[in-house]
Amino acid sequence: MRQIVLDTETTGLNPRTGDRVIEVGCVEIFNRKLTGNNFHRYINPERDSDEAALAVHGLTTEFLRDKPKFAEIAEELREFVQGAQVIIHNAPFDLGFLNAEFTRLGLPPFSTYCAGVIDTLVQAKELHPGKRNSLDALCDRYEVSNAHRKLHGALLDSELLADVYLSMTRGQNSLTMDVAAETNAGGELVEAGPLGEIIVVAASHEEEAAHELVLAGLDKNVKGSCIWRNFSPAGVTAA
Known part of the structure; x- marks a missing residue:
């Protein structure tokens, strides 16, 4: 299964009032393995960031001025996520911005290109009710080092979330009744055979x-x- 862990940085909190996406970071997972095939773009939003948002991501108007506009990276992004299951922490926020960007270009919403969406914030709240479930809190809980995270960054946060997601769901693929595969002496995969009688x-x-x-x-x-x-x-x- 191909999965894409995705995060964005934005100029503010509300795409309906004109806030825009300024960074997109995606990390590819295939069959629960990080592939190293990542997608990362800075984007010129054609407006300034709110002071509160700037304090979070540190991406200034000057830094973003010579970066491509969203229209220039939309097709690349669509092709990268096409048909994959997308994993996002607090998915409504990022999807709201990406859908707004695609709609602004006269394209179908971003979410229509995804095979499905997993919201790790929802998962974490179900697994750890009543506890803090921010990305930083989950990194601490699952012993994922985030010491290098001084400011929010879309690619860095996607990399951290990928590690958190794999740790958080580590036991799921072993709780099945499927026929297992084994390796023979030559290292080749062979069927383990039918399950024994209970x-x-x-x-x-x-x-x-x-x-x-x-x-x-x-x-x-x-x-x-x-x-x-x-x-x-x-x-x-x-x-």
Whole structure:
């Protein structure tokens, strides 16, 4: 599967009031491996950045003045993400800006070129409810070094997010019932063969009787029916 981790920097917070994209950074992942095939462009937004935004990314009007306009990099960006699953931290923000840039050029929204979007902020909130889930916080949590991150940068943040995403989802591809692949002595991939039969060992009559005694003791302590009665299958006896 081809995935693209994407981040942008902008002149402000709202594309509806004229704020523009000034940097796009993309990092390619293929089958959960970083490929090194990245996309990075600075963009002349044809306007100044807000002071608050400038303090975050440090990209001055002077620095961006000789950079290409978005219209000049739109086709490159579209081709790079075409058909890939795109991974973004706080996706509505970046997609809102990119969709606005593409619409301004009379093109379909940026998101229509993507095979799907994963929002790592949503994922992180589900995995770590009630905790800070900024990119910096996730770097600390997953031990991804961000010591070199003094200012926000689209490519740097995409590289950090790629490492965070791979760490955050590390166990997912092993929790399947698919037939595994092994390597033979010559290093060639071979099928591991069908999964073995799952054997269920039923409790003996003595074990069931002992279990019932434990439940009865719990019933007495709570002066009623203990909660574990809800998980005891009625009418099931050992074979």
